[in-house]
Amino acid sequence: MPRWNRRPRPDYSHLYGRPLDVILDGAIANRAYGRDRRTFPAEANEALLDMYGERDRLAVGEMMDAHAQLVVRTGRGADWSDPFRADVVGNLIGWGLHLGILAEAPGADGERGWRLVEREPLYDVCNGRARQIRGLPADEQIAMNRRRATAARREATLARQRAETLAPRIATDLSAILEADPEALIPAPWRCWLDADIPARWPSVREAFGLLVEAHRGWPRNRQDGWAGAVAREVGHALDRSYARQEAEAAAAAAAARLAEDAEAFEGL
Known part of the structure; x- marks a missing residue:
């Protein structure tokens, strides 16, 4: 530039x-x-x-x-x-x-x-x-209300279309979270998007899966996009937890193998 x-x-x-x-x-x-x-x-x-x-x-x-x-x-x-x-x-x-x-x-x-x-x-x-x-002044307010009513009907149609588009994407990301971390709980940042009843009654992602996929329906498009983004970001966090778990398991297995080797060596003395 x-x-x-x-x-x-x-x-x-x-x-x-x-x-x-x-x-x-x-x-x-x-x-x-x-x-x-x-x-x-x-x-x-x-x-x-x-x-x-x-x-x-x-x-x-x-x-x-x-x-x-x-x-x-x-x-x-x-x-x-x-x-x-x-x-x-x-x-x-x-x-x-x-x-x-x-x-x-x-x-x-x-x-x-x-x-x-x-x-x-x-x-x-x-x-x-x-x-x-x-x-606004009365006449301007009446005209504005009419324009906004027309725009609201159009926006509602676009929001429904966006919801249909996002639902499979959200489902895919939730599945990726569970694949990386099968015991994943609903993370704290999601609670700002969800009704409090959902994490209270179904605290794990697996339990609340269907509700999480459908949560964005009826929302404005920008809020839908924000929710989809929050779910997408959690995929990376779940992968980080998976990698950390694998490294810890590998380290534990290596330590156990060394102990076994040391035990065999001791018995051979």
């Missing part, structure tokens, strides 16, 4: 050595990331709704924990440092306040926190850019 066509890499050196609360406050105030991304308001909206779930308010520490759970679900950001994560979370909070998704809500003890104002999405992505879909 020509040098003039490369985007400069962001510089995060200003985060090094600074207290996390200072980084968080600065990110909230500045909203430095996302201003040049046409889809970012919708991305921030989606991330915040995912982080809050059924909760109405999150304090500072809870917000960091909620983002850590989001990282588990998406697989993105697992290697981020604490300062960078504080910067990311503060940036999301800043955008949430700016877009009217969040409002300041101090706790009874004065601890800083934020209340989720809008539980339904205010923004989505259309033709490569974010657009406001709720809170």
